[in-house]
Amino acid sequence: MFNTLKKIIQYPRLTQEYPKIINSTANFIGQPVIHPERCCFCGACAQRCPSQAIAFDGAARRIGINYDQCVFCVLCEDVCQSGAIRMTHCFELAERSRAKLRPDGSVLTESAAAEPNTADAKPTLVIHEADVPAMADEALTGELKKHIMKVFGRSLQIREVDSGSCNACDYEINALNNPVNDIERLGISFVASPRHADMLLVTGTATRNMQQALVKTYQATPDPKLVVAVGACACSGGIFRDSYATNNGIDSLIPVDVYIPGCPPRPQAIIYGILKALERVE
Amino acid sequence: MVTTMNTLNTNINLSNLKETLTDTFSAVELPNGCIKSENNTDSLGMQAKAVTDNILYFRVESDRIEPICTYIHKEWGYQLVLMFANDENEDELGTDLGYGLYYVFADKEYRILVTIKTVIGAAKPEVQSLSHTIQAAAGYEREIQDLFGIVPIGHPDAKRLVFHSNWPQGIYPLRKTFDVRSKLPMAKEEIRFRKVEGEGVFEIPVGPVHAGIIEPGHFRFSVAGEPIINLEAQLYYVHKGIEKLAEGQTLEKGLYLSERISGDETFANSLAYCQAIETISGSNVPERAEYMRVLFAELERLTSHLGDLGGVCLDAAYGFATFQFRMMRGWAYALADELCGMRFLRSVNTLGGMRKDFVKGKEASLIRQLEQIRSELEDTVSIVKSNSLFTDRVENTGILATPIAIDLNAVGPGGRASGVGYDVRRWFPYAAYDKLEVQIPEHNNGDINCRFNIKIEECFESIRLMVQAIETMPAGPVLEPITHVKPYHFAFGITEAPRGENIHWLMTGKNNTIYRYKIRTPSFCNWPALCYAVNGNIIPDFPLINKSFNLSYAGNDL
Ligand code: SF4
Ligand code: SF4
Numbered sequence: 001m002f003n004t005l006k007k008i009i010q011y012p013r014l015t016q017e018y019p020k021i022i023n024s025t026a027n028f029i030g031q032p033v034i035h036p037e038r039c040c041f042c043g044a045c046a047q048r049c050p051s052q053a054i055a056f057d058g059a060a061r062r063i064g065i066n067y068d069q070c071v072f073c074v075l076c077e078d079v080c081q082s083g084a085i086r087m088t089h090c091f092e093l094a095e096r097s098r099a100k101l102r103p104d105g106s107v108l109t110e111s112a113a114a115e116p117n118t119a120d121a122k123p124t125l126v127i128h129e130a131d132v133p134a135m136a137d138e139a140l141t142g143e144l145k146k147h148i149m150k151v152f153g154r155s156l157q158i159r160e161v162d163s164g165s166c167n168a169c170d171y172e173i174n175a176l177n178n179p180v181n182d183i184e185r186l187g188i189s190f191v192a193s194p195r196h197a198d199m200l201l202v203t204g205t206a207t208r209n210m211q212q213a214l215v216k217t218y219q220a221t222p223d224p225k226l227v228v229a230v231g232a233c234a235c236s237g238g239i240f241r242d243s244y245a246t247n248n249g250i251d252s253l254i255p256v257d258v259y260i261p262g263c264p265p266r267p268q269a270i271i272y273g274i275l276k277a278l279e280r281v282e
Numbered sequence: 283m284v285t286t287m288n289t290l291n292t293n294i295n296l297s298n299l300k301e302t303l304t305d306t307f308s309a310v311e312l313p314n315g316c317i318k319s320e321n322n323t324d325s326l327g328m329q330a331k332a333v334t335d336n337i338l339y340f341r342v343e344s345d346r347i348e349p350i351c352t353y354i355h356k357e358w359g360y361q362l363v364l365m366f367a368n369d370e371n372e373d374e375l376g377t378d379l380g381y382g383l384y385y386v387f388a389d390k391e392y393r394i395l396v397t398i399k400t401v402i403g404a405a406k407p408e409v410q411s412l413s414h415t416i417q418a419a420a421g422y423e424r425e426i427q428d429l430f431g432i433v434p435i436g437h438p439d440a441k442r443l444v445f446h447s448n449w450p451q452g453i454y455p456l457r458k459t460f461d462v463r464s465k466l467p468m469a470k471e472e473i474r475f476r477k478v479e480g481e482g483v484f485e486i487p488v489g490p491v492h493a494g495i496i497e498p499g500h501f502r503f504s505v506a507g508e509p510i511i512n513l514e515a516q517l518y519y520v521h522k523g524i525e526k527l528a529e530g531q532t533l534e535k536g537l538y539l540s541e542r543i544s545g546d547e548t549f550a551n552s553l554a555y556c557q558a559i560e561t562i563s564g565s566n567v568p569e570r571a572e573y574m575r576v577l578f579a580e581l582e583r584l585t586s587h588l589g590d591l592g593g594v595c596l597d598a599a600y601g602f603a604t605f606q607f608r609m610m611r612g613w614a615y616a617l618a619d620e621l622c623g624m625r626f627l628r629s630v631n632t633l634g635g636m637r638k639d640f641v642k643g644k645e646a647s648l649i650r651q652l653e654q655i656r657s658e659l660e661d662t663v664s665i666v667k668s669n670s671l672f673t674d675r676v677e678n679t680g681i682l683a684t685p686i687a688i689d690l691n692a693v694g695p696g697g698r699a700s701g702v703g704y705d706v707r708r709w710f711p712y713a714a715y716d717k718l719e720v721q722i723p724e725h726n727n728g729d730i731n732c733r734f735n736i737k738i739e740e741c742f743e744s745i746r747l748m749v750q751a752i753e754t755m756p757a758g759p760v761l762e763p764i765t766h767v768k769p770y771h772f773a774f775g776i777t778e779a780p781r782g783e784n785i786h787w788l789m790t791g792k793n794n795t796i797y798r799y800k801i802r803t804p805s806f807c808n809w810p811a812l813c814y815a816v817n818g819n820i821i822p823d824f825p826l827i828n829k830s831f832n833l834s835y836a837g838n839d840l
Contacts, residue, residue: 168545
C-alpha cells in the first residue's frame, strides 16, 4: 500500500494539455504536402502510392493528394526526385466532409473506383459527384444542430465500433484513456452500449461481415447522434479499398459527420476530430 | 532468413527423413524455392541461391496425403504449423496444374521445416481430411474449403469458417478466376452453432460488437449454472480479403499491406514479408539493418506486452496497476515516435533492409528511456506481486493444459505458459537474433498468472535485447535495395510476433508481382486454444482469460 501511494505521488500529472497546448516536440510523421511548383509531373508517386491516394493528371499538369485515402506511408516523399512532396508534422486534419479532404473537392464514386487495381494501372483523377449520403448534412443543419450542442453541452458519451480495422486505429482510441491523453478531462467518456451513446466513433472499412452489425449499432443509438469516421479505412477504405469483402468507407452505409484521416490517426488527431464534431474547435 | 544451426544433428536427420518419405510414401523431393526446376536459373543463367538445407518440399499423390502426414505427425512428432492452398492452374506454372495443397510440418528441436505438397485436379476438388488425427488441421481445412472450394472429406465439423451467412454458395475468392473487386449480393444462409443440451444449460450469445474498445467477434457460451461448458467463437467479422488483395500487386504495395494485417504486430508481419522476399532474391541484408530489426521487433513486443498486462489488471479491476502499465506503454510509444515518427512502426522496414538509419545519434537517449521503463516496471511488478487479491483472481484461472496446447500448436506466450518452450527467435533465428542470446521464460501451469508472468519476464528480456542491440550494432549501410525478383519463386518468412510464431509464405508472379501470399499469424493457432482454456471457468472470468491471451481478430480474419 505504501508503495502504491508513493507511486501516485511520484507521478502527479502526466497528461498533455492538448488542445490547449500542442506538444510538437516529437518528430512524428504527419500530413504529406505537395508543392506543385516544384513538381516535374513524372507521375512516379502516383504510380507507386500504395493506396492510390495521389490524384495525378500529367497532361493537365494537376496533382493532389486525397487525404481520405492516404495512409501516411512516406513513400511519395521518398520517390519524388524533385523534392516536391514533403511530410509535415500536421495532424489536425479532420474535416466535416470528405470532399474537403480531396484536392479538387469532389468524391470518387464507386464507378470511378472500379478502375483496374493492378500494378501498372493509372490511378484516376478524382471526379464525379459526391456519393456521401445526403443525410449527413441534413442531420446537422439548422435547429437540429443547435439542439445537439445544447443537449450534449460539454459532455459526450462515445461508443466505439470496429467495423473491420487492422486494430491500430482502435489502439489509438484506447490511448485516449491513458494517463497521457486522459480524454475524460474534456468531459468525454466511452460507454459500453450504443443505447447510452451520443457519438459513434467508427474505425475500419465496414467489411461485408460487419456491415449489418454497424448499421444495427447506428440504429440502436438514440437521436440526435454524431458519427465520426476514424482512419483511412473508415473514410475511404484506405489500403483495403476495392476488395470483395470491404466497402470503400463507412459513409456508403451510414451518414458521417466528421472524417479523421490517418493510418492510424494519432490520439491527438482523434481528439481534434471529436472536438470538431462538437464544434469546439474551428 | 532462416539459418542452418545444429548442422550435425540436422544432417543425420535429414538423410533419414528424405529416405523414409521417398521410399515408404513414394514422395518426390521438389526443388526448394521455385515452382519448376528450369525456373531455378535467372536470365543470367545463375543458379538461384539455395535457401537452406533444412527447408524441404516433397510432392505426393493426393491419396497418399493422409498416411504421410499422419506418419510425420505421429511417428516423428512433428507439428503441423501451416496448411494452405494455391491456385496453380496457370499454364506458365508447368504441367502439374491444379490446386496445390501444402502441409507444413516443423521439427522444432532440429529446426526442420518439411512441406508436403499435393496437387488436386480442378475437376474434383476434394481431399481426405486430417482433422481426426491432427487436431490443428481442422481450422485450416475449413479455411481452404471456404476460400478455394476444396472439400475436406470426413471432416468432423466442416462448417463455414471465413464466410458468414451472407456469402453465396459455390464462390471461392482465392481461385484465380475470381475478380477481387466483385461485389456479390448478400445471401441468407443458416449459421449452425454447436448445441449443448441438458437440464439447466443456457446459451449466451455475445457480440460481435463488444462493450470495450476492442475488435468484433461473436461468442456463443453454453453454461450450466455459472461455469462455461462450451464456447464457440464465430470470428472473421473483420475479414478484408488481404490475401486476395495482395495477388497481382507489386511487391512494394504488398509491404504496406503486410504492415496493416494486425495493428500491434505491424513490424513482425512486415519483417516476415521482407524475409520471404529477401530469401527469394537471395540478397543479403546489411548487418546494421539486422540489428535494427531486432531493436524494432523488441520494441513492438514490449509495447504490446505492456498493453496486455494493463488489460489484465483492468479486467481484474485493479486500477492503479492498469494506469502504471498504460503510462509505461505511453513511454514506449514515445520512444517509437522518437525513433521513426510512427507509433506503430510502419514504413520502417523495406525490402532489403531499413528505410533509413533510425538509430544513429539517438543511442544514449534510447538507452536512458529504456532504463526508465525498466526501473518503473520493476517497481510496478513488485507492487502487483504483493497484491494477494489480484493473485487469487489470476491463479488457476483459465488453464490451458499442456497436452492440449501441444495438440493445437499453441504458440507464443500462450504456449510458453503451458510448457511449450518454443520461440522462433531461438529455433529459427532471423535478423540478428543468432548473434544475441535470447532467454526464453518458461512456465507450465497454463493459467492467467503464468501468461502474465511470461509477459512480464519477456518485457525485461526485450529491454535487455534492445540495449544489447543498440550497444553492439555495427556501423554501415542499412539498405541493399531489391529491385527485381525471379517469377514463380517462393519462400517462407518466419518471425516471432508479440503473440507468437508468425509464418508467411510468398510466391512471386511475373514482373515483380505477388502470385500468392499466405499469412498465418499466431492468433490463428491460439483462438482454438482460448476456447479450451475457458471451459469450466465462470463467465465473469472470460474477459480476464481472453485478455491474458489477447488474440488479434484482424490478424486471424485477414
Ligand atoms: S504518404 Fe499518402 S500520398 Fe504519399 S505515397 Fe503514402 S499513401 Fe500515397
Ligand atoms: S486506417 Fe490504417 S490504422 Fe486504421 S484500421 Fe485502417 S489500416 Fe489500420
